[in-house]
Structures are given as structure tokens and as C-alpha cells.
Amino acid sequence: MKIFLTDGTAAGFYTAVFDAYGHEGSMITSCDMQLGLDSEITEVTADENKAKRVTDKLCKIDGYATGDVDLALRSGDCTKEQTAFEYIKLIVRSGRPVRRMLSQPAVIEMNGLTGRVAGELHKMKGFLRFMETADGALYAPCSPDNDIIDLLAPHFKARLGAQPFVIHDVKRKKAVLCDGNEWFAADAGEAEVYLSEYELAFENLWRKYYASVNVDERPHEKQMRGYMPVRYWKFMPEKKGGA
Amino acid sequence: MLDAHTLQILTESAKYDVSCSSSGSERANRKGGLGNASAGGICHSFTPDGRCISLLKILMSNECLYDCEYCPNRRSSGTERARITPDEVCRLTINFYRRNYIEGLFLSSAVFDTPDRTMELLTETVVRLRKLYNFNGYVHLKGIPGADAEIMMKAARYADRMSYNIELPSEKSLKLLAPQKNRDALLTPMKRLQTAMTYDRENKVRTGRVLPAGQTTQMIVGASPESDGQILRLTEYLYRRVGLKRVYYSSYIPVTASPLLPARPAGLLREHRLYQADWLLRFYGFDADELCGEGEYLSEEHDPKCAWALKNMHLFPVEINSAPLETLLRVPGIGARSAYRITEARRYARLGFEDLAKMRIVLKRAKHFITCKGKFYGAEGTAVRAALMSDERCRRGGQDEQLSLFSTASDAVAALTGQL
Numbered sequence: 223m224k225i226f227l228t229d230g231t232a233a234g235f236y237t238a239v240f241d242a243y244g245h246e247g248s249m250i251t252s253c254d255m256q257l258g259l260d261s262e263i264t265e266v267t268a269d270e271n272k273a274k275r276v277t278d279k280l281c282k283i284d285g286y287a288t289g290d291v292d293l294a295l296r297s298g299d300c301t302k303e304q305t306a307f308e309y310i311k312l313i314v315r316s317g318r319p320v321r322r323m324l325s326q327p328a329v330i331e332m333n334g335l336t337g338r339v340a341g342e343l344h345k346m347k348g349f350l351r352f353m354e355t356a357d358g359a360l361y362a363p364c365s366p367d368n369d370i371i372d373l374l375a376p377h378f379k380a381r382l383g384a385q386p387f388v389i390h391d392v393k394r395k396k397a398v399l400c401d402g403n404e405w406f407a408a409d410a411g412e413a414e415v416y417l418s419e420y421e422l423a424f425e426n427l428w429r430k431y432y433a434s435v436n437v438d439e440r441p442h443e444k445q446m447r448g449y450m451p452v453r454y455w456k457f458m459p460e461k462k463g464g465a
Numbered sequence: 466m467l468d469a470h471t472l473q474i475l476t477e478s479a480k481y482d483v484s485c486s487s488s489g490s491e492r493a494n495r496k497g498g499l500g501n502a503s504a505g506g507i508c509h510s511f512t513p514d515g516r517c518i519s520l521l522k523i524l525m526s527n528e529c530l531y532d533c534e535y536c537p538n539r540r541s542s543g544t545e546r547a548r549i550t551p552d553e554v555c556r557l558t559i560n561f562y563r564r565n566y567i568e569g570l571f572l573s574s575a576v577f578d579t580p581d582r583t584m585e586l587l588t589e590t591v592v593r594l595r596k597l598y599n600f601n602g603y604v605h606l607k608g609i610p611g612a613d614a615e616i617m618m619k620a621a622r623y624a625d626r627m628s629y630n631i632e633l634p635s636e637k638s639l640k641l642l643a644p645q646k647n648r649d650a651l652l653t654p655m656k657r658l659q660t661a662m663t664y665d666r667e668n669k670v671r672t673g674r675v676l677p678a679g680q681t682t683q684m685i686v687g688a689s690p691e692s693d694g695q696i697l698r699l700t701e702y703l704y705r706r707v708g709l710k711r712v713y714y715s716s717y718i719p720v721t722a723s724p725l726l727p728a729r730p731a732g733l734l735r736e737h738r739l740y741q742a743d744w745l746l747r748f749y750g751f752d753a754d755e756l757c758g759e760g761e762y763l764s765e766e767h768d769p770k771c772a773w774a775l776k777n778m779h780l781f782p783v784e785i786n787s788a789p790l791e792t793l794l795r796v797p798g799i800g801a802r803s804a805y806r807i808t809e810a811r812r813y814a815r816l817g818f819e820d821l822a823k824m825r826i827v828l829k830r831a832k833h834f835i836t837c838k839g840k841f842y843g844a845e846g847t848a849v850r851a852a853l854m855s856d857e858r859c860r861r862g863g864q865d866e867q868l869s870l871f872s873t874a875s876d877a878v879a880a881l882t883g884q885l
């Protein structure tokens with residue numbers, strides 16, 4: 223099998239689509255996975271020109287298709303490029319938007335993938351936790367499954383108004399920073415954070431609230447974990463330490 | 466700063482009020498302000514009982530003039546009392562909100578001093594939040610029955626949602642168990658607020674609209690003898706005539722020993738069935754009459770849609786490729802999302818049984834009520850009932866108490882999982 227290995231960027235992906243198109247049974251991935259002996263690997267270097275030809279073609283058929291692909295490529299899932307590739311092939315073959323062809327396997331896969339990314343985006347709007355720093359800014363570390371902090375930024379910008387804030391994806395080592403006017407994305411490794419003198423007191427009040435609002439007579443931990451998976455807990459004051 | 470013990474008392478006294486929804490409002494942030502309301506509602510955490518935390522839900526005070534039989538805060542109970550000021554509520558709300566712990570505030574109170582005074586302080590809190598703290602997040606205020614209409618209208622211009630709780634499903638039970646309350650003192654303010662909301666809508670009022678997220682109410686189920694049929698008729702009246710957004714049911718839990726009250730809690734299954742029926746009234750085009758006779762109870766074995774379908778087998782099976790959306794919505798096991806997906810997908814291709822399975826539409830129950838391209842895959846005649854029974858039993862897993870009503874407590878979550 224022919225495998226096109228990309229650098230994980232959108233341009234790299236679209237270049238791979240350009241190269242792989244027409245090779246029956248070829249695969250695109252950015253994951254360094256164990257490959258079968260019979261697979262033939264081609265490393266793809268992003269080529270703006272090729273990428274543009276693919277996106278232009280897509281846009282002509284369906285103005286929203288690149289948006290779907292953008293969301294899909296944010297996934298932490300190793301099959302994301304292949305899923306997006308199958309989706310693109312179906313669009314080109316059909317010559318029209320396909321997202322509502324809900325019984326097509328390529329559409330089912332793609333909608334499932336983008337649905338999981340959008341689902342986590344919605345969850346993170348609730349589960350993200352800010353801490354107040356000594357200089358009055360808000361700092362939220364997190365490690366979402368999908369690469370989404372720049373999609374979270376506009377939501378929190380609208381909420382927090384003139385309040386400066388930082389959302390830090392510690393796993394991907396990147397952050398979005400907002401000075402109260404504009405927000406932008408940046409690389410960010412370790413962060414040194416000095417907390418405000420009130421921070422701990424409010425975290426404690428929140429923990430108290432969390433414990434008091436629970437109805438002890440009706441335990442349903444399974445449901446709690448279903449809606450709020452354990453991997454999100456380590457940044458949430460009410461769950462730190464696994465309570 | 467507020468001390469943790471006070472917060473504990475005022476939280477514990479408020480927590481049995483099941484309304485935690487924060488949806489339905491789209492208040493935008495203003496320049497220099499903090500917060501906005503999200504139309505879909507957001508859950509910020511989940512507690513070990515499986516419920517969603519969306520709002521900071523507390524009482525301003527649990528000191529009460531009244532003596533409602535079922536209530537842990539009633540005058541004659543020996544519970545520990547506490548009270549906080551409007552400004553303390555504001556500061557707590559702002560600080561929780563900035564840290565993204567909550568979506569907003571749900572402020573309620575027992576009736577201290579006088580009903581007017583209580584309502585005044587609740588109102589002062591929301592006005593302070595909006596004007597002094599420039600807060601545009603979600604605020605739900607509890608209406609205090611018997612308080613002056615002027616104060617109520619003022620509160621309604623600043624809050625997103627208000628709720629007057631019906632508490633008990635009939636005037637008779639109200640007289641017996643909550644003697645200081647009466648149906649009119651609850652319904653009159655609801656209707657007045659609804660009139661003001663209608664006025665705003667018809668006159669396209671943009672800023673300072675009254676209650677953009679509407680009104681809700683709550684009733685206790687199982688503390689008094691009303692049947693499900695009576696409760697659903699009241700619910701239908703509240704949705705279709707008064708115009709409420711949500712009716713919440715709270716399964717009775719004995720917190721006070723009283724000769725007037727049942728000693729045992731009402732089962733969660735009953736409450737769960739009522740929520741299912743409520744869902745059918747709101748989103749599936751059912752009438753109370755179709756679901757449950759006046760003096761009757763909902764079926765324990767089958768969910769209300771299934772029970773209705775079993776009584777109306779002559780209407781089935783329906784063909785998946787041609788049945789209109791309203792009909793698909795009435796098929797047991799096919800929820801709103803599945804029905805929508807079917808109508809979309811069949812525009813491009815005729816759907817067979819395997820296509821539905823691929824689309825991850827759950828067919829376990831539905832297969833007895835549909836045909837795909839004319840073919841039927843279910844059981845015939847009385848076998849349907851048996852097949853559904855075994856299915857229902859396996860879904861319930863024999864533990865009714867685990868069947869959390871609270872799974873319906875959040876609109877956000879229910880909208881994703883509300884497949885009946």
C-alpha cells in the first residue's frame with residue numbers, strides 16, 4: 223500500500239491529497255505508526271501551490287468543505303487525514319456538497335470525527351478553569367484531546383471583555399493570549415505563574431460549593447465520569463486529587 | 466470574604482431545586498462588561514450524583530416565615546440558619562464566573578422578614594450585578610409569592626429567567642401542605658410576567674427585554690395524591706396556555722417527619738417517566754390526552770412513547786422512506802435527532818435496514834414499528850410486547866434508583882441524549 227506521510231499541517235495534508243489522488247488505495251497520515259512491511263512510504267513536503275489547487279477545487283464545489291477539513295485536522299485521532307481524504311474524494315466524485323448524505327460511510331466517518339472535535343470544544347467551554355494571577359490576569363492550563371484552544375479564544379474573549387487572559391495547551395506547548403483587546407496564538411512551553419493572594423480562597427469556596435450541592439443519597443458516579451471524563455480533572459480545582 | 470460554612474448552609478438548602486438549566490438566553494456582553502449568556506447552555510462541572518453544575522445556586526437566606534410541611538427550611542424546623550447580603554452574592558458570582566466555574570447565578574430565598582422585603586433584596590442583587598458589576602452572564606431569580614408586583618416587574622427587567630414554583634399539583638394539596646400559599650398567588654405573577662414578555666416580543670423591544678429566557682416552574686411529585694394524568698394536564702396548560710419554558714418535577718424525598726406526608730420517597734422511575742412524557746409534549750407533538758388518562762398513571766414497564774404505540778398498533782408499521790417527520794417522531798426508539806437524520810439521508814438514497822444501522826440509529830425498539838423499502842424486520846402481534854418488555858428490563862438493569870432523573874436536569878445534556 224502507498225502511504226503518504228505528512229507533517230500534520232493543513233498545507234501538508236492538501237499537498238498529500240494532490241499527490242495521492244488517483245493512486246487507488248493510497249493512505250494519508252501524519253502519525254508515526256508501525257507500518258506493514260508491504261507499505262511504501264512517501265514523505266510529503268508541504269507545497270503551497272499544490273495545496274491551493276486542491277482547496278480551490280473544493281471551494282468551487284462546496285464553500286464549507288475546507289471548514290469541515292480544518293475541524294477534522296484538529297483531531298487527536300490518527301485516522302483524521304484518511305477520513306478527511308475519503309470525504310474529499312466523495313465531494314469531488316459527487317460534484318456537490320455531501321455533508322447531508324448521511325448514509326454514506328465517508329460522511330458518517332467525517333461527521334463522527336468533526337462531531338467529536340466540536341463536542342470537546344463545547345465541553346471545554348465549561349470545563350476550562352482560570353486562575354487569577356498576581357497581576358490580575360487569568361491563566362488556564364489545559365490539555366484537550368484535540369487542537370482547539372484557538373477556537374476557544376473567541377468564546378472567552380466575548381465573555382471576559384477587557385480582562386486579560388491566557389489559555390495554555392500544555393501538551394501541544396502552545397497558548398492563546400489576550401491583552402483585553404486582541405487575542406493571538408503563540409508557542410508556549412513552561413509557564414511561571416504567580417497567583418493572586420485571593421486565588422486559593424476562591425478555589426476553596428468552589429470546592430465547598432461542589433461538595434455541598436451534591437445529593438449524597440443518590441450516587442451516580444458512572445454518569446459523572448461519562449459526562450466529565452477523568453482526563454479533564456487534573457485542571458479542575460473541585461476534582462484535583464481525584465475526589 | 467464569605468465564609469465556607471455559610472456557603473455550605475445556603476447551598477444545601479437550595480440544592481433540591483432541580484432547575485439547573487442555563488439555556489435560552491442570548492444576552493451579549495457590553496463594552497467593559499463581564500459575561501454573556503450562551504443560548505445552548507453550558508455545564509461547568511458534574512457532581513458525583515451525576516448532575517450538571519451550570520449555575521451558582523444558593524439561597525440568600527434559609528430563614529422562613531412560612532411553614533410548608535415538606536420543606537427543610539420551614540419555620541418550625543430546627544435547621545441552622547444563615548443569610549448573606551446582595552453584595553456578598555455579587556462578589557461570589559463575579560469571582561466564580563471569571564474563573565469559569567459557572568455560567569451565572571440562580572438566586573432563590575426562603576421568605577424572611579416579609580415577602581416584599583425578600584423580593585426586594587433578590588431584586589437589589591440582580592440590579593447590582595448588572596449595573597455596578599457590569600455583569601451580563603445568566604441570572605435566574607426565584608419569584609417570591611405574595612410580593613408586590615412592582616418589585617417583581619423590576620426584577621424581571623434585569624434577570625434572564627424567573628420561576629414561581631407551583632410546588633404541588635393541586636390547590637387542595639397546596640392548602641394541606643403549604644397553607645400560606647395558594648394557586649392564585651403563584652399563577653397570577655406568572656401570567657403577568659408572560660404578558661409583559663409578549664408585549665416586548667410584539668413590539669420588538671431590543672434592549673432591557675423582560676426575561677429573555679422566559680419562566681420555569683417546579684412541582685413536587687409523590688408528596689400528594691395527584692395522578693400522572695392530572696400532573697401532565699397541568700403541565701400542558703402551563704406550556705401551552707401560560708407559555709412557560711420548562712416544568713421541572715422533583716421526586717419527593719422525605720426530609721421532615723410529618724403525619725401529612727408519605728414516609729417513603731417517591732421512586733425515581735415515576736419522575737423519569739414524567740420527564741419523558743414532558744419531552745413528548747414539548748418536542749414530539751403529543752397531547753396529554755394521548756399519553757395518559759386523567760386519573761391514570763404512566764406505564765412503569767414502557768416509556769410513554771412505547772406505551773402509546775402499543776395502544777395504537779393499527780398505525781404501524783410506517784415506511785421509513787416516506788413517512789412524514791411527525792410520524793417518524795412517533796416511532797418508539799427514534800428520537801428527534803434520528804428522525805431528522807432519516808429525513809435528510811433519504812433525500813439522496815432510499816434507505817434499507819442496514820443503512821439505518823450504519824447511521825447508528827438504534828433499531829432495537831424501532832424495528833417493530835417500521836418498514837424499510839417495504840420490508841419488516843420486527844416481531845408480529847403480541848410478540849412485540851414481549852420483545853419490548855425484555856428490552857426495557859435490560860435497559861433498566863433492575864435498578865430503578867440508578868435511573869437518574871437528574872440526567873434530564875440539564876437541557877444541554879438532554880438535548881444530546883434525549884432519544885425516546
Ligand code: SF4
Pocket residue numbers: 529530531532533536537538539540574575576643
Ligand atoms: S416558603 Fe419556601 S422556604 Fe419557606 S417553608 Fe415554604 S417551601 Fe420552604
